[in-house]
Amino acid sequence: MKAALFREHGGAEKILYEDYRDPAVTPAEVLVRVRACALNHVDMLLLDGRFPPPEGLPHVNGCEVTGTLEATGAGVTGLRAGQRVIIFPGFSCNHCEYCLRGERTVCLRYGYLGAHKDGGYAELVKAPAANILPLPETVSFEAGAALPLAMLTAWHALVAQADVRPGQTVLVQAAGSGVGSAAIQIARLCGARVMTTVGSDDKIELARELGAEHVVNYRQQDFVEEAKRWTGKRGVDVVVEHIGGDTFERSVYALTRLGKLVTIGSHDTHWGRLDLRHVYSKNLQVMGTNLGSIVELQTVLDHVVQGRLRPVIDRTFPLEDARAAVQHVLDRKNKGKVLLVS
Numbered sequence: 335m336k337a338a339l340f341r342e343h344g345g346a347e348k349i350l351y352e353d354y355r356d357p358a359v360t361p362a363e364v365l366v367r368v369r370a371c372a373l374n375h376v377d378m379l380l381l382d383g384r385f386p387p388p389e390g391l392p393h394v395n396g397c398e399v400t401g402t403l404e405a406t407g408a409g410v411t412g413l414r415a416g417q418r419v420i421i422f423p424g425f426s427c428n429h430c431e432y433c434l435r436g437e438r439t440v441c442l443r444y445g446y447l448g449a450h451k452d453g454g455y456a457e458l459v460k461a462p463a464a465n466i467l468p469l470p471e472t473v474s475f476e477a478g479a480a481l482p483l484a485m486l487t488a489w490h491a492l493v494a495q496a497d498v499r500p501g502q503t504v505l506v507q508a509a510g511s512g513v514g515s516a517a518i519q520i521a522r523l524c525g526a527r528v529m530t531t532v533g534s535d536d537k538i539e540l541a542r543e544l545g546a547e548h549v550v551n552y553r554q555q556d557f558v559e560e561a562k563r564w565t566g567k568r569g570v571d572v573v574v575e576h577i578g579g580d581t582f583e584r585s586v587y588a589l590t591r592l593g594k595l596v597t598i599g600s601h602d603t604h605w606g607r608l609d610l611r612h613v614y615s616k617n618l619q620v621m622g623t624n625l626g627s628i629v630e631l632q633t634v635l636d637h638v639v640q641g642r643l644r645p646v647i648d649r650t651f652p653l654e655d656a657r658a659a660v661q662h663v664l665d666r667k668n669k670g671k672v673l674l675v676s
């Protein structure tokens with residue numbers, strides 16, 4: 335098959351479009367012909383070596399995949415060749431303490447498609463049959479590929495972790511990102527009011543369309559001051575944070591008493607300072623989250639079918655142009671998801 339892989343770490347120039355070994359399917363796995371695969375921030379960490387692929391190089395990125403079933407392993411039942419599918423990207427062992435507690439996203443042997451195994455920047459990809467959901471006819475391959483990481487993570491952060499309630503106020507960092515554009519919609523679906531941040535004015539309209547009531551250009555305005563002003567000096571109930579550094583530190587100052595900050599990524603830096611006085615004196619909660627469950631992915635999919643959630647797609651590139659797609663994301667030119675299609 336053809337794949338867009340890398341043999342050494344670096345920038346977009348390291349992505350090579352060439353022949354690569356076909357995935358070998360075990361009895362419990364399926365082979366999927368990739369129709370769409372979304373790019374994610376983690377792809378860039380794998381590529382530049384900040385998060386080296388655990389199975390070594392060469393490596394094929396791509397966590398969010400839709401396609402058609404090409405073949406099924408000998409032990410697989412209930413799935414048929416040709417079927418439209420979406421792949422749940424999380425792998426768990428089913429045996430460790432955390433899996434047995436039903437908390438598979440913190441499995442001791444946790445991994446995900448495109449990081450711990452070769453992913454979807456390819457014509458073919460394999461996955462455990464247990465990770466396959468049917469993709470409804472009304473959801474395009476492109477829209478489906480925007481769900482399994484970005485929208486699922488935002489869903490788990492707001493619904494399962496922060497437990498957002500109607501009437502609460504939520505600050506979503508970076509409306510133009512995959513996670514941000516999903517989080518705005520999900521918070522609105524929960525009945526919350528949303529403010530968000532953007533790094534350039536051309537993303538303000540998108541943020542408003544998605545349901546944000548107040549949009550702050552963080553390069554021109556102080557988002558903490560704006561959060562205070564927007565809430566009548568009170569502060570917001572929940573912050574969805576995935577930038578790190580100064581944005582993480584200052585996000586805590588935007589919270590009201592009993593507020594919750596959910597950290598779901600570290601796009602700028604893995605580090606962030608915390609003013610502990612604010613945390614203990616206001617009884618704040620700072621919590622982490624990582625992906626979600628396949629049941630939650632089905633829930634997200636149902637909302638997309640019903641038109642209550644809408645994946646935001648910036649643009650698509652053919653698989654052979656993966657290098658240009660990666661550069662587009664590295665240049666932060668995208669508003670929403672960037673996809674490879676074939």
Ligand SMILES: [Zn+2]
Nearest residue numbers: 427430433441
């Ligand atoms: Zn486990």
